[in-house]
Amino acid sequence: MPAFSLDPSQTAWCAELRDLAAERLRPLADKGEPGHVNRPLVAELGRLGLLERLFTSGAFDLCLMRESLAHSCTEAETALALQGLGAHPVHAHGTRAQRERWLPRVAEGSAVAAFALSEPGAGSDAAALELRAEGDAAGEGDAAGEGGSPAAEPDGPARWRLTGEKCWISNAPEADFYTVFARTTPDAGARGVTAFLVPADRPGLTGTGLDMLSPHPIGSLSFDAVPVTADDVLGEPDRGFRVAMGTLNLFRPSVGAFAVGMAQAALDATLVHTAERDAFGGKLRDLQTVAHQVAEMALRTEAARLMVYAAATAYDEKAPDVPGRAAMAKLLATExxxxxxxxAVQLHGARALRHGHLLEHLYREVRAPRIYEGASEVQRGIIAKELYATMEAGQ
Structure with missing residues (x-):
């Protein structure tokens, strides 16, 4: 792995992204309704060409985008990331028809994507999925949606019917399509899961928004015999777990980049505050305990950044140790x-607890990444598994 130092063009691009986020994306984010998809914000990400880069750039550039946007506008960062998470399986595993129908709309910000993996009883243990994809023996695909709209029907006869629930799904229930993981072979663990591209207007698909700590659009989905066809499969039947894990291996380091961006924003605010705040006959920065605390914050932020960059580079270079590196990067950066x-909140004092303060906002935002896309405990399990597998392979 190379030592990581951004070249001048990368440094300039990151600065440009921070400025765009502050000047063009932050105002749109402020106008959004908490808990709902901010379509004007998504559309602006498309106009700026950032959504298209989800499909033309590697993991390293994705991390630079997420880190830079998070520094100035966490809502914009999250909107971009969710588009990528929901649409990457289509980009990587979709048929030509699937890609041509959806990816241009995702790139321009006119279609909202979602990644539907978690369930009420299968969050961290993704192999325990219970959403059933049951064979439709009749193959007639005659289920009717509300109002009987023919536009909601699949293009061909239904091969499966999806029945069950998904929960904690970002962009649900307002997305235009979902990458859905369902069990096609009972009692087969990870081997019996298939990935499907399911348009939101399919009959039998409904959803409800959830009121969460962070103001992101997150909801649950209910599948009542939702028809899907062979043309809706992403990848191969019973091989959907590979689709899910491949997507997570790409996005886990970039979750770490999101976390690094927030940490840097908190550190920058703390440097300004401690340099200006009068206390005990001097400035806060003059107190050794404060100075050492700030130094520790900077040390940990830079260490996390380097690990994120290393994991992203490993992904781009198709290194064999990507799962372990991705887990390490996500774990270290989010923690x-x-x-x-x-x-930063502690050093700012009570002012940081007021609604509307940057740190109050970051304090609510920073908690969720330690859970989603695999909780910290799951990342430790992945790291240990990879370590022992490497040891045994060398024996």
Whole structure:
């Protein structure tokens, strides 16, 4: 792995992204309704060409985008990331028809994507999925949606019917299509899962928004015999777990980049505050305990950044140790961001707890990444599994 130092063009691009996020995306984010998809914000990401880069750039550039946007506008960062998470399986595993129908709309910001993996009883244990894809023996695909709209029907006869629930799904229930993972072979664990591209207007598909700590659009989905065809499959039947894990291996390091962006924003705010705040006959920065705390915040943020960059580079170079590196990057960066933001709140005092303060916002935002796309405990399990597998392979 190379030592990581951004070249001048990368540094300039990151600065440009931070400025765009502050000047053009932040105003749109402020106008959004908490808990709902902010379509004007998504459309602006499309106009700026950032959504298209989800499909033309590697993991390293994705991390630079997420880190830079998160520094100035976490809502814009999240909107971009969710588009990528929901649409990447289509980009990587979709048929030509699937890609041509959906990816241009995702890139321009006119279609909202969602990644539907988690369930009420299968969050961290993704192999325990219970959403059933049951064979439709009749193959008639005659289920009717509300109002009987023919536009909601699949293009061909239904081969399966999806029945069950998904929960904690970002962009649900307002997305235009979902990458859905369902069990096609009972009692087969990870081997019996298939990935489907399911348009939101399919009959039998309904959803409800959830009121969460962070103001992101998150909801649950209910599948009542939702028809899907062979043309809706992403990849191969019973091989959907590979689709899910491949997507997560790409996006886990970039979750770490999101966390690093938040940590850097908290650190920058703390540097300004401690340099200006009068306390005990001097400035806060003059107190050794404060100075050492700020140094520790900076140290951990930079360490997390380097690990994120290393994991992203490993992904781009198709290195064999991507799962372990991705897990390490996600784990270290999200835990670090929690520490840095919490420390920043402590050094700012009560003012940081007021609604509308940057750190109050970051404090609410920083908690979720330690859970989604695999909780910290899951990442430790992945790391240990990869370590032992590497040891045994070398024996």
């Amino acid at each position: 670090t961001a929690q520490y840095v933001v919490d420390s």
